[in-house]
Amino acid sequence: MKPKTGCTGSPLPFFRPSKHRKQVHYSNSSTTKYNDDNRLQGLYIVLFYLLLITVLSLSDIISSYAQTIQSVQGRVVDERGEPLTGAIVKIKGHTAGTSTGKNGEFSLRQIPADGVLLVSFIGYKTKELAVPAVKTSLLITMVPDATQLQEVEVVSTGYQQIPKERATGSFVQIDSALLSRRVSTNFLDRLDGITSGLVFNRQPGATDQNMLNFIQLRGRSTLGSYGAPLLVVDNFPYEGSITDINPNDIRNITVLKDATAASVWGARSGNGVIVITTNKGRLNGKPQLTVSSAVSVTQKPDLYAASLPQLSADQYIEAEQFLFNRGAYNQAISNGYTGLSPAVEIFLASKNGLISPSDSLARINTLKGYDSRKDLLNYYYRHALNQQYYAAISGGSTSAKYYFSAGYDKDLQNVRNSDNDRVSLNANHSYFLLDNRLELATRLVYTASRSESGASVSGLYPYDRLADNEGNALALVNNAAGSLRLAYTDTAGAGKLLDWKYRPLDEIRKGYSTAQSERNSYLLNFSLNYRVNNSLNASLIYGYERGDSETGRLNEEQSFYTRSLINTFTQITGSSVTYGMPRGDILVNGENSARSHNGRFQADYNHTWHKHSLTALAGYEIRQVTNFNTGYTLYGYNPATATNQNAAIIPDRYYPYYYGSGSGTISTVLSQDGTEYHFLSAYANASYTYSGRYTASMSIRKDESNLFGVKTNQKGVPLWSAGLAWNATGEPFYRFAWLPSLKIRATYGYTGNVDNSLSALLTASGRSTNLNMYNDLYLAIVNPPNPSLRWEKVRNMNLGLDFRLKENRLSGSVDLWRKKGVDLIGQSPLAPQTGVVSFKGNSANTRSRGVDVQLNSVNLKGAFGWNTGLLYNYSKDEVTKYMVESGSNFSVVTTNSINPLPGYPQYAVFSFKYAGLDATGAPLGYLNGEQSNDYSGIYNSSNRADLVYNGPAVPVHSGSLMNTFTFKGFALSVNISYKLGYYFRRQSLDNSSLYGGNGVVYAGQADYDKRWQKPGDELITNVPALIYPANTYRSALYTYSDALVENAGNIRLRDLRLNYHAGKSAWHPFRNLDLFAYLDNAGILWRANKHHIDPEPWYAVRSLSFGLKAAL
Template identity: 45%
Template sequence: MDFNAIRISGSVHLCVPRKTLLVMKITTFLLLMTIMTVSATSLAQKISLSEKNASLEQVLNKIRQQSGYDFVYSEDLFLNSSPITVNIKDATLDEALKVSLKNQALDFKIENGAVVFKVKEASFFDKIKTALAIPITVSGKVTDTTGIPLVGATIINKTDGKAILTNDKGEFILTAQNGDQITTSFIGYQPYVFTVTNNLPFQNIVLHASLNKLTEVIISTGYQQLSREKTTGSFVVIDSALLNRKVGTNVLDRLDGITSGLLFNKNRVASQSEFNIRGRSTINGEDKPLIVVDNFPYEGNLDNINPNDIKSINILKDAAAAAIWGTRAGNGVVVITTFKGNYNAKQVINFNANVTIGKKPDLYQAPWFSSSDWIGVEKFLYDQGAYTDAINSGYLPVSAAVDIMDQGAKKMISSADSLKQINALKNYDVRKDMLKYLYRLSVNQQYAFNVNGGGDRNKYFVSVGYDRNLASKMTDSYNRFNLTANNSYRFLKDKLELTTGLLFTSSSYKSGNTYSPQSPYDRLADENGNALAVQNNLRSGYVDTVGKGNLLDWHYRPLDENYANSKSNLTSYIINAGLNYNILPGFSASLLYQYQKQSTVGEVLNNADSYTARDLVNSLSSIDYSTGAVSRVVPVGGIFNSRIEQLTSNYGRFQLNYNKSIGADHSLSAIGGVEVRDNFAESISQNLYGYDESTRVNSNSAINFNNDYALLYGGSTRISAGQESSYLTDRYVSYFANATYAYKSRYTLSLSARKDESNLFGVKSNQKGVPLWSAGFGWDISKEAFYDFSWLPYLKLRGSYGYTGNVSKTISAYLTANVIGTNIYGPTYSGIINPPNPSLKWEKNKIINLGLDFSSKSGVISGSIEPYIKDGVDLFGTSPLAGQTGVLSFQGNFAQTSTKGLDVTINTINLNGRFKWYSTFLFSTIRDKVAKYTASENTNGAIVTFPFDNPIVGNSYFSLYAYKWAGLDGNGNPQVYFDGSPSSDFSSISNSLNRSNIVRVGSAVPTTFGSLRNTFSYGSLALSFNITYRLNYYFRRTSLESTVYGPLGFQNNIDFANRWMKSGDELKTSVPSLLYPDDGSRQIYTSSDILIEKADNIRLQDIRLEWNLKKLTPLTKYFSALQLYAYLNNVGYIWKANKLGLDPDNPNPTITNTSIPLTISFGIKATL
C-alpha cells in the first residue's frame, strides 16, 4: 500500500559518496523547510470527500493528502479492513477519521502533527464475554504455491492483537475465540484472512506471491528452515523452477552458471573437484563440498538423484550458514530438499518427458597430421634409422607405411608397387571410419512422473523416474530408474508427526574399449563394411607367421571389439524416518534416523574371442616347432574382472527446536542436539582367467600368480591376480546448537556451535574433538525511523564471523600404510603412507563475511553484495623429516591459505507489462594465496611441470609458472632467461632452485566469473538465455615437440609448418627446430611463457523456449498446466581472448577428448 507517510516497518540503508551525501543533506533541509511551510497552512484545512465501497486504504490516503498530517501505522494493521462508503463535506480531521473508521476494529490518536493508528481496544463487556468463552485451538500450516513451508510467517489475531510465527515447518498453533479474525501474512505474499469457528479444521494456508513486493525466501540448512529475514549468513537458494530451466540427467549440470560463488572446473587442473564454492579451501585435504539431501549428508554418487524430485537447493557459503555442519563444511555445503506433499491438499499429478540429441564428437578438432604429411615425417625418420631396431626385432610394431618403405628398400617389392601402396595410404583418414562405425548422435531420454497431495492427517509425494542415455560412443549407454516416496502422518491432535522417506536408485552403465589409432591412415573396414586388422602392439608380419597356424588369431580388428565389455550396476537406497513432537507452542523435539546403502558391481569381460584374451593366451604360450605343439600358461577362455564396492551409512539425530515470537518485538529460533553417524566403505576385486561366461567357470587354479612367465617374443611378466580389498570406517559423534534472535524484525543476532569427534582423530584426547562456531548479525536499516528512501524500500546489512572444518580420509593420527604387492619370494610388502602423528587436527577455515541486500521500489532492481575473507589454518601439508627416521616427509597441520573475494547478484525487472523482461547478473571474483607451506624446496623444473604439487608461499595455489622466453638461437634451439641471460642449458635451467628464473604467469582457474541471464515472456511464450563469462586465467597450449618423432607423433602437428628449418628463421618464428634423436632440451620451449595463452571467454551457454498451452487448445481443459519446451545447451562462444581459436575449456584436445558438443532438447510438462 502506498498511502502511508511514515511506517513502523520499512527497509534498508544506502551507502553514498561524501559529496553526494552533502547534496542530499542540503536537499533534505530545503525540502523540510518547504514541508513545514505547507503543513502550517494545511493543518487547519477542512476535509471533503465522497466514496462508495472504497477500500479503507484509499479513503485514508485522500484524508492524509487533504489534512497534511503524517499517518503512523503498522504495515499489516489494515489487512482486515472492510470497504466503506463515506460522504463528508468540510469536516475536521477528527470528524473525517471517526466517520471512516466506524464499524472498523481500529482506533486513532492525533498528537504532534501526526495520526497514530492502532487496534481498537475491546470494551469492558467484550472482555467479560471473552473471558467466559471457551477457547478454540487453531492450527495450520502456511506454504507457498509450490508447497514450500513459509517459515516465520506472521499469524495475528486481529481481535486480541496476539501474534505468533510459524515454525521451521511452516506450522502454527494458537488459541482464539469464536468469531475472531485471523490474518496470515508474509513478506512478498498476499495476506490471507479467515474467521475462527467452532470445530475449525486444520488450516492448510497457501499464500500467493505479490508481484510488487520483495519475494520472501526460505533457507534450509539441513537442520532447520529459516526466513531470509532471520538469517545473517551467506545463502543462495535455487528453486525448482530455476533448477528445471535446464535439461539433463544429473543435478550438478543444472547448477552451472546460475549462482554466484560457485565455479565449475571445466578444464580441470590438479586433483580438483568437479566444482567448488568460493575457491579452494585446502591444499591436500578433501576439496569437495558437502552434499546434504533431506537433512542428512549424502555419501553416495550424486548422479543417483533424480533432478525432477528436487524442490530446492541451498548453497551455504559462509560460517554463519555452514558452521552447523562442523568439520565437513570447510568447502561449503549444498543442501538438497526433495518434494513433499501438503496436508488438506487435492491430489496433483505431474509429468515431465524430454529427449536430448547431441552431435557426434568433432574428431577433427584434434591437431593431427594429414596422412600425406605424416608419411613424409615417417620417410624422414626411416632415412634417419629411427625404425631400425623395431624392424630388426622381428616383432615390434611399425606402421604400414614404414613396412612398405622397408620392403621397397630391401627390394622385396618393386618401387612402383611401393609408390602405389604409399599413395593409397595417403588417401585414407581413419577419422572418417571412426565417425562412421564407432560414433553416433547421442540420444538421452528422460521421463518423470509424480503424484502428491494429502488429507487432514497425512500427506504424500511419490515419484518415478526413468532415464535412458545412449552416448555418442556406440558401445556406451546409461540407464537409471528412480523411486521416491515421502510420507507424513499426524497424531495426538497434531502434536506428533511421523515422517518417512525412501529414495531408491537402480542404474547401469555399459561401455566398450576405446580405440586409439596408431596411424592417421588406419582402415577399420573394407568397402563392404567388413572389419579390417590394424597395427597394434605386435607387427602384422610377425603375428601372421609366428605360430604357423597353431596359435589363436592374433590380429587386432577394432570393429570386432566394438561392443560393451564393461558393465557397472548400481543399487542405492536411502530409508529415513523422523518423529517431531510439539511439546508447547513453538517448542518441539525431533528424532531422526537415516540408513543408506549403495552397492556397485563392476564387471569387465573380455571374452575368449576378444583381442585382449587372445593376446594374453598367445603371449604366454610356448611352441615346440618340431611338433607344432603349443603349451599354454593361460588356458583358452575369457578374462573376467569383477569389482564390488559397498557403502553403508547410519545416521541418528536428536534435536530440540524452539521458534516463537515473544510479545510484539522479540522472536527467537533455536535448535540444539546430538548426532551420531557411522560410515563403512569396502571394496574387493579379482581377475578370473580361462573364464567361460556360460558356465561361469574359470581356470585360476592352474596359474601361479607369484611366478614370472616367459613371453613368446622375449622377456617375462607376471599375471595379475587383480586381488584388491579395502575398507574404511568413519565414526562421528557431534553436538550442535544454533540460535537466532530478532528484535522488532529489525536487528538479528545468530550464534552457532558444533563439536565433532571421530575415530580418525583421538591419540590426544584434547584434540579428539574440535569445536567450530560462528556469530552473525543482521540490521534491517530500512525499518529504522530515520530511513526514508521510498525508491529503495529495502536495505539490510549483515555480517558473520566463524570457523568451518575439513577432513582428509587419506591420513590419520595413526601409522598408515598400503600394500604394494608381492616380492620375488612371494610375501606381500607395504609402504608407509604417513607415520603416526598424535597432534593431527582437523583443518579449519576462518571466514569473515559481509552482506548488503537491497531492493528498489516494486523490486525493479534488487540483489546483494557480499565481500568475504577466508583463511585456512591448520591445513594438511607436507613437512620434511630427517633421513635417519626412515621417512623423508609426512603429512600434518603445516599449511595455511588466505582467500579474499566478492559475490554480487543483481536482479532487474526491465519490463513488466504484457511483454515482460527480467534479468539476473552474477559476478564473483576470488584472490587466494598460500600463506604457509613447509615442504622441502623443489626444482624449478618440477614447479613448472607440476605447479599444483609444489605451491609457492605468497602465490595462488592454482598458479601457472613458466620460463621467461628469450627466443631462438642461430641454430633453432630454444632459449629462456637463466640468471639474467639467454640460455639453452636444459639441465641447469630445470634443476635450478633460484625462483627468479621462473615467472608466475597467472591463475589456471578463473578468478572472475559470472553470468547474465535474461528472460522474456509474452502471453503464453517465454524465452530465456544464459551468457556466462570466465575471466583472468590462463592455459598452456601444446606446440611442436620432439615427441612428434614418437609412436603417436601424428596426433600433434601444431606449429609443424612454422618450425625453424634454416638460418634466419629465428627472426620470424618462435618454434624451434626438431631434433632427432630427442635430447629433451625442447622442454625449455614447451615450458616457457611463449606458449601461455589467455583463457578469458564469454559464452552463450544455453537457450530455452517455452510454450504454455493452458488456454490455447481444447485438450488443455484436462490439465491445470501444460507446457512444451525446447532447450539448447553448449551453444558456443561469443568471444575468446586467445587468437588461435582454441577452446579454453579444452585447449589441448585429443582424439578421445574433444570439446562438449551442442545438444538440443525437446520436452513436455503437464499437471493434472
C-alpha cells in the same frame, strides 16, 4: 554383469562368509578411543538444555489447561499447500501472539470468544478471520502479495528452515523452476551458470560421477583434503553417487556460502554446503499427477577442433621418413615382430628392392589421401540420444501428505556400444497424529543404474582405415593396442596360435570386449517431530544410505586383447601347444559396497512476543560411514557356467613370451580394502530478531572422529560463527520509497575440512615385490603417528547487502568475503634420524578473498516482458604457508594440480622463461638469470627466479548474463556465461613425444609446419628445430615455456530455451502444459587467445532437446 568369483559363494562382498571378510584391511580405520568424558559431557549439556525447556513448557501447558479459556490451533500454508514457518499469528488488538513452527502449525490460548485472528508473513497479504465457536484445527492459506513477492524465501540449512528476512548468512537458493530450465540427468549440470559463487572447473576425465570434484564454491579452502562442497540431501550428508539423484525429485537447492550459513555442519563445511530439499506432498491437496519427458540429441565430437591438434597424414609420413632415414626403426626391423606402420613397411620394402621407387611413391601418396578421423566419425562415433521420463503423484488429507515418483532415463552415448540407463523410485510420506502434535515422516528412494561400453579405439595412425571400400574390417598395426607386425602374425605358430590380427572395426561391431557397470542404491529417512507446545519442537531423525556397485569388463576369447595375451604366454614344442594363460574369456571385476548411518536428536525453539522473535536449536548427532572394495581378474572364464581356471596359473611364476626373450607373471591376486570412520557431534545455534529490524545469530559445533588424534578429541576447540543483520527499511527515519527493501549483513566464524585419507595412527603399505636388503617382505611408512591430527579450520568473514527497488525493477545482493585457511593438511619436514623425512599434518595456511554479485531486473512489463539476471563472481586465493616446496623447477612447471608455493594461488601456472631460438633452431632459456642452452641445468635448477608466473589456472572472474523474454504464453531465455583472468598451456610441437621410443611418432602435435627448418627461421618462429635422437631436457624447455601459455578468458552462449505454457484449454486435457525446446552449449562467442583454441573444449559439443511437462 554378475559373474561368480570361483572363490566364494557370492560375488558381492556383503554376502561373503565371515571368514573371507576377516581378510579385509581397513587402511584408514582408527582404533582411537573416544574421550568418554567429553562425549558424555556434550550429551549431558544438550539433554539438560532440552529437559529445562521441556519442563518450563510443560508447566505452561498445565497452567493453561487449568483455566477455562477459548483456544485455537491450526496450520498456515502458502498457495501451494506448503507450510510457512515463522508466520506471525496474533489476536487483533492484542500484542501477544505466536509464530508458526517447523510445519506451519500454531496454537493460541486465552482468546476472547469474539476474537479475530491476524495472520501475517513476509511476501503475503495479512489475513483476518474470526475465532471459530467450536474447537477445531484451522487450515489458513495465505495469498501472495505481488508487491513483496521477491522476499518470499525460506533458507534450508539441513537443520532448520529460516525466513530470508531473518537470515544473517550468505546463501543462494535455486527453485525447481530455475533448476528445470536446463535439460540434464545430473543436477550439478543444471547448476552451472545460474548459481552465484559456484564455479565449474571441468577437466579431462570429468564424468557425471565425479563432477562434484571439479566445482568450487568461493574458491578452494584446502590443499590436500576433499575440496568439493559438502552435499546434503534431506537433513544428512550424502555419500552416494550424484547420478543416483533424480533432478526431477528436487524441490529446491540452497547453497550455503559463509560461516553463519554453513558452520552448523562443522568440520565438513569449509568448502561450502549444497543443501537439497526434495519434493513432498501437500496437506488437504487433491491428488495431482505430473508427468514430464525430454529427448536430447548431441552431435558427434569435433575431431578437427583446434584444441585437438593432430598431424596430417602428409606431415606424419614426413616425420616417419625422417626417422627411418636415421635408423630409428632398425631394432624393430631386426627382431621381426615389433609392429611397423604401413608407411615404414613401404619404406622398408623399397629399400630392400621389393618394390620400385615409383610403386613406393604411389603407395605413399595413397596413404596421404586417407584420414583416420573420417573412419572414426563413421564407424566409432555417433550422435548421442538421451531420453528422460518422469511421473509423480502427490496430495494429502488433513492429517497426511504423500509424494510418489518414478523416473526412467536412457542414454545412448556418442561412442557406439556405449549406453546407460537409470530407474529411480521415490516415496515420501508424512503423518500427523495427536491433534497434529506429532509428525511421523518417512522417505524411501531406490535407484538402479546400469552402464555398458564397448571396445575403445585409440592410437591410430593419421592414415589408418578401419574398413575397406566394401566396409570389411581391416587388420591394423596399433602399438597402443599391443599389436605386432602383420608379416610376423601371418606366419607365427604355423596355424597353432589364435588369430593374432587386430581389427578394431570387428571389436566395435561384434562387441568382443564389453564393460558393464551396475549400481543399486537405497536411501531411507525416518523422522519423528513432536510439538511440545507452540514454541518447542523435539525431533528424532535417522538416515540410512546404502550403495552397491559392480564394474567389470568381459574380454571374450575372440577379442584381440584376450587372443593376444593367450598367444603371448603360449609355447609350441613340435606339435605340442602349452597355454601358460588358460583359454577362454578374461573377466576383470571390481565391487564396492558403501554404508552410512546417521542419527540426530534435536530440539527447536521458536517464539515471538511483542517485538521480539527468538529461534534456537540444539542437538546431538552420530554418524558412521563404511566402504568395502574388492577387485579380481578371472582367466579362462566361462560365462555360461560361471567358472574360471585361475587355479591353473602358478602365482609369481614367470611365464616365457612366445616372441622375444621376455617373460612375465600372470596376476590372480584378490585385492580387498576398506575404510570405516565415525563422527560424534554436538551443536547449537540461536537467532534473535527485534522489531523485524535487528537480527543477531550465533552457532557452535564440536566434532569428534576416529580420524582425529586423541589430543584433538580431548581438547579440540569447537567451530563457531556469529552474524548480524539490519533491515534498514524498517527504521522510522527511512524515507526512500524507491528502495522499499534494504538489508545489511555481517558474519564471522569458522568452518572446517576433514581429510578422510589420513589417520592419526601409524599408516604403512606393504611391499610384495621390492624386497629389502635382507630379501624379506617389508612395510613402508606412509605417515607416522600423529595424536594431534585435527580438522582443518577456515576463518570466514562476510559483509553483505540485499536490496530491492520499487516494483522489483532491480533487486539483488552483493557480498564481500574473505577466508583464511589455517591448520591445513600439508607436507612437513621431519628430522632424518626419525627414519621419515616428511609427514602430512596440520602445517599449511591459505587465504582468499572475493565478491559475489547477483542482480535481477524487470526491464519491461506487459504483454511483452523482459527480465535480466546477472551473476558476477570474483575469487582470488594465495598459499601463505607450506613447509615443503617442490624440488626442481621442472616439477613446478609440470604440475597439473595444486601447486602449493607460498605467495601464489593454489592452481598456479608457472613456465620456463623462454629466450627464443639460436641460429641453429635450438631453444634458449635462462639459468641463474643468464641466457643458456644448458638444458639439463635449466631442467633441474631450483632457482625460482628463472621461472615465469603466468597466472592462475582457474578463473578469477566468472558469471553469467541471462535474458528472458516473454510474450503471452511464450518465453525465450538466453544464458551467456563468461570466465576471465586465468591461463592455460596450449599444445605445440614436442620433439620428445613426437619421436617416441622405437620410432613411434605421436600424432597429437601442433605447429609442425611452424618449426625451424633453415637459417633465418629463428627470426619468424619460436618453434625449435627437430632433432634425432630427441633430448628430453631440450624438449621440456620449449614445451613448458612461457611462449605457449595463453589467456583462457572466454565468453560463450551457454544455452537457449524456448518454452510455451498453456493453461487449461480445450485442445489438451491437462491442467497445465509446458512445451519446450532447448539448445545446450550453443557456441563460443569470444576467446582471448589468438589460436582459435577453446580453453574448455568439453563445452564444445552441442545438444538439442525437446520435451514437455504436464499436470493433471
